[in-house]
Amino acid sequence: MSAAKKIEISPYPTEIECTNPATGQVLGTVPCTQLSEMPGIFEKAQQAQTVWAEFSFKKRRAHIAKIRNYLVAHSEEIAELVSKSTGKTLTSALSEVLFSISATEWYAKNAEKALQKQNIPLSNVLLANKRSYLLREPYGVVGIITPWNYPFLWPFNEIIMGLMAGNAILYKVAEETALVGKEIETILQAGDLPDGLTHLMLGDPPKLVNSWFENRIDKIFFTGSVRVGKILMKQAAEDLTPLSLELGGNDAMIVLEDANLERAANGAVWGGFFNSGQTCAGIERVYVHESVADRFIQLVQEKTENLRQGVDHGKFEVDVGSMTVSRQLQIVEHHVQDALKKGAKIAAQATIRDKQLQNFYPATVLTGVDHKMACMQEETFGPVIGIMTFRTEDEAIELANDSQLGLTASIWTMNNDHGKRLARKLESGSITINDHMVTAAMPELPWQGWKNSGLGSTHSDIGLEEMTKVKTVNYDLLPHLNKNLWWYPERRFIYDTFLRAFRVLYGENLRAKFPVLRRLLGSSSNEPPKKID
Numbered sequence: 001m002s003a004a005k006k007i008e009i010s011p012y013p014t015e016i017e018c019t020n021p022a023t024g025q026v027l028g029t030v031p032c033t034q035l036s037e038m039p040g041i042f043e044k045a046q047q048a049q050t051v052w053a054e055f056s057f058k059k060r061r062a063h064i065a066k067i068r069n070y071l072v073a074h075s076e077e078i079a080e081l082v083s084k085s086t087g088k089t090l091t092s093a094l095s096e097v098l099f100s101i102s103a104t105e106w107y108a109k110n111a112e113k114a115l116q117k118q119n120i121p122l123s124n125v126l127l128a129n130k131r132s133y134l135l136r137e138p139y140g141v142v143g144i145i146t147p148w149n150y151p152f153l154w155p156f157n158e159i160i161m162g163l164m165a166g167n168a169i170l171y172k173v174a175e176e177t178a179l180v181g182k183e184i185e186t187i188l189q190a191g192d193l194p195d196g197l198t199h200l201m202l203g204d205p206p207k208l209v210n211s212w213f214e215n216r217i218d219k220i221f222f223t224g225s226v227r228v229g230k231i232l233m234k235q236a237a238e239d240l241t242p243l244s245l246e247l248g249g250n251d252a253m254i255v256l257e258d259a260n261l262e263r264a265a266n267g268a269v270w271g272g273f274f275n276s277g278q279t280c281a282g283i284e285r286v287y288v289h290e291s292v293a294d295r296f297i298q299l300v301q302e303k304t305e306n307l308r309q310g311v312d313h314g315k316f317e318v319d320v321g322s323m324t325v326s327r328q329l330q331i332v333e334h335h336v337q338d339a340l341k342k343g344a345k346i347a348a349q350a351t352i353r354d355k356q357l358q359n360f361y362p363a364t365v366l367t368g369v370d371h372k373m374a375c376m377q378e379e380t381f382g383p384v385i386g387i388m389t390f391r392t393e394d395e396a397i398e399l400a401n402d403s404q405l406g407l408t409a410s411i412w413t414m415n416n417d418h419g420k421r422l423a424r425k426l427e428s429g430s431i432t433i434n435d436h437m438v439t440a441a442m443p444e445l446p447w448q449g450w451k452n453s454g455l456g457s458t459h460s461d462i463g464l465e466e467m468t469k470v471k472t473v474n475y476d477l478l479p480h481l482n483k484n485l486w487w488y489p490e491r492r493f494i495y496d497t498f499l500r501a502f503r504v505l506y507g508e509n510l511r512a513k514f515p516v517l518r519r520l521l522g523s524s525s526n527e528p529p530k531k532i533d
Contacts, residue, residue: 044196087322249407332382
């Protein structure tokens with residue numbers, strides 16, 4: 001009998017070493033959050049949140065303004081760190097910082113209006129003594145989990161939303177971009193927030209998140225894969241912990257026969273290859289009308305082959321950078337090989353400048369694809385787009401909707417009205433016409449996925465509301481009344497009064513309403529109303 005195989009358990013990490021994924025250069029190390037610290041962290045966060053929640057929106061805005069000012073003053077240094085941590089271009093990295101600045105300003109200005117007390121109109125005249133309003137109150141301690149592809153933009157926006165709503169924040173960034181998380185910690189310190197209000201989390205991801213549940217986190221916002229999102233849902237179900245999930249995408253682009261092909265081709269190349277394709281809302285599937293397919297494909301080929309791909313040394317000689325993690329590169333390679341084995345062809349590829357570089361995959365255009373291929377059914381999350389043709393618009397809509405994912409989609413046409421009509425038929429959370437991905441940079445618009453692409457929303461007024469719990473308050477205008485009409489004891493005339501009242505309010509015979517209403521108004525709670533024929 002053979003000896004049992006020894007199971008090796010990896011020790012909990014004490015620090016994380018961060019490297020430039022394009023060059024392998026070591027950038028620095030960041031200490032991990034130890035699990036033994038977690039009860040103390042929660043205690044501090046809860047205490048700080050109690051203080052912060054009592055701050056007026058004006059006072060919160062003053063703290064957030066300090067954070068915004070720091071961002072503005074240090075934009076270039078932050079962008080450089082993001083670029084080196086992810087392998088993306090400096091321009092792409094700067095966009096994360098600049099859009100965070102505009103989002104910070106928007107949430108600071110609009111949170112009070114979005115979360116203000118809401119008076120609710122009366123629905124029934126029989127309840128005329130009642131008045132109601134809604135309050136939105138912070139959850140308490142909110143957890144934010146974000147991935148490595150946009151390591152600054154995504155956590156920062158949600159942190160600001162959570163703070164303006166009155167919450168304490170625990171934010172777990174991806175280990176691959178831990179230095180960016182450390183930079184966010186520095187930026188938040190510039191806001192002079194109450195001690196313990198925000199906490200950076202790094203370490204073993206499953207164990208860290210398990211400790212959140214053990215310490216009764218009040219809500220979690222997760223951005224990442226469908227697989228991990230479903231795991232979190234199972235964990236959250238144990239205590240009914242609220243979740244907001246922004247998951248994967250396999251987004252479709254529909255090019256109609258009247259589209260501006262030059263713009264559509266430029267949009268396809270940018271939307272498919274921006275951030276080396278590592279965008280949940282990036283273009284992965286393109287459906288183009290057969291009458292314009294040849295010209296469109298030709299344009300996409302030319303623009304792809306002219307892309308400059310390599311390491312960005314700050315000289316603006318690169319359009320597409322590296323991928324951030326090697327395991328994602330393996331998925332991209334698998335999807336392309338799967339497509340080629342099933343009949344697809346490589347129509348165009350960019351040239352990577354330095355062959356010795358790490359984690360690069362050439363921007364690739366596939367033709368001859370179909371929905372039996374992984375790249376057209378699953379999230380590739382890399383610099384690959386597949387192009388199919390269609391004959392009718394109904395066929396295009398059917399193809400675009402043939403996915404378990406539904407984050408965003410785009411329609412390209414010179415007729416906006418026609419594009420809007422087709423947009424209603426697409427099964428995605430956000431639809432753009434003649435553009436793609438842009439709504440993610442607009443804090444006034446909600447961001448949500450359909451199907452397996454998510455649960456709940458973030459950004460905009462709706463995202464701010466997601467950071468709060470709703471409380472209904474109802475009260476009497478005349479509290480001196482001893483009892484409501486429908487309280488005990490039950491009487492026949494009360495039964496008849498309500499029956500007749502609802503016939504007056506909701507019945508179809510208008511002529512019959514007037515005598516009934518007159519007699520009801522003349523009745524009292526002490527005497528039964530006169531018989532109504």
